Amino acid sequence: MANNYKLLVKNAKQLILICNSGEKYLTSDGMQDLKIIENGSIIVGDGRIEAVGSADTIKVNYSEASFDKVIDATGMCVLPLVDAHTHPVWAGDRVHEFAMKLAGATYMDVHRAGGGIHFTVEHTRAADASKLVASLSNRLKRMLQTGTTLVECKSGYGLDLQTELKMLEVIETARHTLPINISSTYCGAHAVPGKTVAEATEDILQVQLPKLKECMETGAIQVDNIDVFCEKGVFDLSSTKAILQAGKDMGLNINFHGDELHPMNSAQLGAQLGALAISHLEEVTDEGIDAMAKAKTAAILLPTTAYILLPQPRARDMLKAGVIVALGSDFNPNAYCCSMPIVMHLACVNMRMSMSEALAAATINAAYALGCSSTHGSLEVNKDGDLLILSTIWEHLIYQLGGHQELIRYVVIKGNIIYDNDRTMDL
Secondary structure: OOOEEEEEEEEEEEEEEEEOOOOOOOOOOHHHHEEEEEEEEEEEOOOOEEEEEEEHHHHHOEEEEEEEEEEEOOEEEEEEEEEEEEOOOOOOOOHHHHHHOOOOOOOOHHHHHOOOHHHHHHHHHHHHHHHHHHHHHHHHHHHOOOOEEEEEEEEEOOOOOOHHHHHHHHHHHHHHHOOOOOEEEEEOOOOOOOOOOOHHHHHHHHHHHHHHHHHHHHHOOOOOOEEEEEEEOEHHHHHHHHHHHHHHOOOOEEEEEOOOOOOHHHHHHHHHHHOEEEEEOOOOOHHHHHHHHHHHHHHEEOOOHHOOOOOOEEEEEHHHHHEEEOOOOOOOEEEEOOOOOHHHHHHHHOOOOHHHHHHHHHHHHHHOOOOOOOOOOOOOOOOOEEEEEOOOHHHHHHOOOOOHHOOOOEEEEOOEEEEEOOOOOOO
């Protein structure tokens, strides 16, 4: 008989479903009550989850002969993992800036020394697409190896039409050549290089977005989200609103940087515009938190950036208010972290999130923040067959600080084993 299914993962000690009733996101108490099947099995058919249940039930209803691949997950744990915010396309190493900061240099000291975002923009503009594809591919492969199966990727280090399109085309190349799932974000409004805010806003509205729309309509690139760095001295509320609304009118999800360095009322603006998500929020106000909770706008918190550069965001206040809290690595030249397990660990230690809250934030809520919770973020029938299989119980993925590749046995995308970490040795 011909094979009917791609993959059977059987006898798992734990199947961490996250949720099992089609929830688009989890808040407050729901994040503490993750759905788990002990001694479970999961089946992936043609790229999507066909069945999830107890090992005994699956064994009765499906013959192992009908699978292309069978993984015996005895003693193992199966779960999803999502990264909701990254800046992975850039050239120009900035490790020297880390040394400067450790020696006491401020952000503006680094900027005056020719560093910061403008250093990255200069090098990214000069890099050819093949170099950017190679570096992006290496970074995404590292993310895969630490368990991320869906990742958001931003442009934003071009800040002119030519380079922004180059970056989006590089992301598109990665989407078609790598197994990892990608949500693509246009972030042309990331800084104002050599322009006034009004001039930069006009360039985006009159030049960049129309060309982006044309490229999307011809199928040259797929873009999912629009981002603006709403910040004092960068894009103010008025310009941010105009750019985000224009992107929304093009069918893009609003998913932007807000209330990071100063309380800008970005959260209220996002709620007003129906934003899917706002990132950072280190300086969000009580009113902003309430507005996001009511609007169901996700808060993407970035523990690595807070750890390195900024105050901790008010995760506990957001959770108490019923905000949809998600997590992202914020991988970028300032926060060089590919590992969502480390992000979850930092969220627990520094933001006082529980382990179950952190996992919910890095799964179903991260998927929601990208408009992908109907296909990703939980182990439910008809969702994509994207699995992380651990050699131990799930808590160790968060509890351990580093060394996660020793815990990760397999990474599976759409039922295909992408990463097989067989470290068995004869000693």
